[in-house]
Amino acid sequence: MSKELNLILSPEQASSNEAIQRAIAKQLNCSYTDIGHFIIRRKSIDARRGKVQVNMGIRVFEQGEDFFDDAPVFQYRDVRNSEPVIIVGAGPAGLFAALQLMELGYKPVIVERGKEVSQRKRDIAMLNREHKLNSDSNYAFGEGGAGTFSDGKLYTRAKKRGDFKRVLYALYNHGASPEILYEAHPHIGTNKLPRIIVRIRENILQHGGEIIFNARVTDILVDSGKFSGVKLSDGAVLNARACILATGHSARDIYHILLKQNIKIEAKPFAMGVRVEHPQPLIDSIQYHGIPRSSYLPAASYSLVQQVENRGVYSFCMCPGGFIVPAATEPGEVVVNGMSPSLRNSKWANSGIVVEIRMDDLVQYSQFGELAGLEFQHELERLARENGSYGVQAPAQRLVDFVDGRFSSSLPACSYIPGLNSSEMNLWLPSHIGKRLQEGFRAFGEKMKGFLTNEAVILGVESRTSSPIRVPRNPETLQHVEIQGLFPAGEGAGYAGGIVSSALDGAKCAEGVAAFLKS
Numbered sequence: 481m482s483k484e485l486n487l488i489l490s491p492e493q494a495s496s497n498e499a500i501q502r503a504i505a506k507q508l509n510c511s512y513t514d515i516g517h518f519i520i521r522r523k524s525i526d527a528r529r530g531k532v533q534v535n536m537g538i539r540v541f542e543q544g545e546d547f548f549d550d551a552p553v554f555q556y557r558d559v560r561n562s563e564p565v566i567i568v569g570a571g572p573a574g575l576f577a578a579l580q581l582m583e584l585g586y587k588p589v590i591v592e593r594g595k596e597v598s599q600r601k602r603d604i605a606m607l608n609r610e611h612k613l614n615s616d617s618n619y620a621f622g623e624g625g626a627g628t629f630s631d632g633k634l635y636t637r638a639k640k641r642g643d644f645k646r647v648l649y650a651l652y653n654h655g656a657s658p659e660i661l662y663e664a665h666p667h668i669g670t671n672k673l674p675r676i677i678v679r680i681r682e683n684i685l686q687h688g689g690e691i692i693f694n695a696r697v698t699d700i701l702v703d704s705g706k707f708s709g710v711k712l713s714d715g716a717v718l719n720a721r722a723c724i725l726a727t728g729h730s731a732r733d734i735y736h737i738l739l740k741q742n743i744k745i746e747a748k749p750f751a752m753g754v755r756v757e758h759p760q761p762l763i764d765s766i767q768y769h770g771i772p773r774s775s776y777l778p779a780a781s782y783s784l785v786q787q788v789e790n791r792g793v794y795s796f797c798m799c800p801g802g803f804i805v806p807a808a809t810e811p812g813e814v815v816v817n818g819m820s821p822s823l824r825n826s827k828w829a830n831s832g833i834v835v836e837i838r839m840d841d842l843v844q845y846s847q848f849g850e851l852a853g854l855e856f857q858h859e860l861e862r863l864a865r866e867n868g869s870y871g872v873q874a875p876a877q878r879l880v881d882f883v884d885g886r887f888s889s890s891l892p893a894c895s896y897i898p899g900l901n902s903s904e905m906n907l908w909l910p911s912h913i914g915k916r917l918q919e920g921f922r923a924f925g926e927k928m929k930g931f932l933t934n935e936a937v938i939l940g941v942e943s944r945t946s947s948p949i950r951v952p953r954n955p956e957t958l959q960h961v962e963i964q965g966l967f968p969a970g971e972g973a974g975y976a977g978g979i980v981s982s983a984l985d986g987a988k989c990a991e992g993v994a995a996f997l998k999s
């Protein structure tokens with residue numbers, strides 16, 4: 481009979497199958513050779529109490545016993561002659577909606593404004609090297625969506641939204657490494673994500689789905705309260721009875737199209753701030769209690785949160801061993817975000833540090849109605865460009881200088897390739913963000929001794945953490961509250977934040993589409 485057990489091992493033991501098997505034998509009081517096979521079910525690092533240990537959940541099978549696992553089964557059907565469903569956007573929400581539709585027997589037709597991942601890579605290289613931004617192909621737009629050139633962190637607070645293990649298994653089946661199935665904080669890494677996205681595309685095409693690249697949706701067509709089709713930038717029109725709208729939170733034009741068509745959207749709270757970067761060895765030393773990080777331990781991460789004057793200030797999308805990247809989608813703005821390779825082996829640790837923004841912070845923007853948050857976001861991104869001296873250089877300040885309100889006469893080395901321009905950030909950040917960030921950083925310095933240091937630098941602005949807009953849908957049918965056949969999905973619709981929750985939401989909307997088309 482297979483058995484479940486928990487082991488607490490040193491990082492070195494946890495990295496060796498032989499050492500794990502010996503620890504299993506010891507705990508079961510049996511011989512090393514009695515053990516047939518084992519599967520790691522959970523793995524997490526515990527660096528509390530001044531000691532670094534690895535907690536592992538293991539399933540053990542005896543010698544000769546049938547080995548099984550409880551992996552979900554995926555059955556993609558051939559859908560080339562099935563009813564088409566339009567999916568706008570090939571991000572996690574759009575791609576997972578497509579996979580789910582194929583299981584349900586419908587043909588996904590994905591329209592994506594950006595390019596295939598290999599061509600998108602060239603545009604991103606051009607952006608970093610020559611500061612030329614392609615507004616349809618960048619860190620946010622193109623095959624795989626905003627998640628392709630990211631850290632690929634796969635954890636979610638949205639476990640109630642669906643079977644997140646299914647998303648992990650689907651990624652594993654498309655080439656992600658098995659560790660993502662059991663690590664407490666799984667991540668893929670920007671070097672491995674593109675290959676996985678390509679395999680998802682190949683799977684969709686092999687089963688008869690369609691993907692149209694360089695196809696920006698410029699209009700959503702509605703007839704008597706029913707979705708009827710989309711118009712593309714080249715003038716072509718695609719018709720279908722159902723559409724999953726999964727355009728992400730950077731596609732501002734989509735919100736304008738929805739408003740123009742009188743399709744209801746709503747303002748919602750979001751968050752904005754800066755990205756902070758420390759030397760990774762400093763974060764390792766804080767988190768691993770001054771013990772030098774051995775090769776058996778990952779680059780250390782952190783998660784920080786503090787209430788300041790009735791608003792949350794918190795770390796967001798922390799990237800150990802990573803890089804800060806230019807994530808703008810329009811030429812007149814500077815937006816920063818973070819990513820890391822699978823080995824998380826750069827010299828730096830970066831994280832967004834953001835402040836919650838609620839509607840009462842945006843009174844000055846009330847003339848923009850539902851678009852108030854979007855306009856505010858855009859204004860700060862424009863100011864970041866102005867203070868980054870009108871390029872893709874980011875405005876930056878040493879962390880202690882920012883907290884103490886001093887101009888930084890020099891800036892430390894930083895992973896952000898386009899470069900930095902020293903800027904006194906509080907002169908242009910609104911005080912409801914700037915003052916709270918200062919307080920938040922002080923509190924973080926208390927929680928993590930050494931965090932508040934002038935070796936760290938902050939860059940502006942971290943503005944695309946979540947959507948300032950919700951496209952409201954019926955909670956039962958998942959259709960837009962007023963438009964039949966239109967299924968707003970993922971981060972841009974305001975129902976998800978992050979790769980896994982967006983993927984889950986896309987798959988859930990595919991179920992909604994199937995129920996609608998059958999009714």
Ligand SMILES: Cc1cc2nc3c(=O)[nH]c(=O)nc-3n(C[C@H](O)[C@H](O)[C@H](O)COP(=O)(O)OP(=O)(O)OC[C@H]3O[C@@H](n4cnc5c(N)ncnc54)[C@H](O)[C@@H]3O)c2cc1C
Pocket residue numbers: 568569570571572573574591592593594619620621622623624625626627628629630631632633634635695696697698726727728729730731733734797805807817818819969970971972976977978979980982983
């Ligand atoms: C640099 C970076 C790092 C990140 N790191 C992580 C991370 O480590 N972990 C994590 O969970 N999340 C991370 N995120 C966030 C994550 O990528 C998003 O939450 C997720 O991709 C949202 O999925 P989505 O499918 O809803 O939208 P998106 O991924 O934004 O995809 C939307 C797609 O729609 C397309 N589109 C937009 N408008 C149109 C139109 N008019 N016509 C046709 N197509 C259109 C876009 O080109 C895009 O491909 C990161 C984001 C960035 C930018």
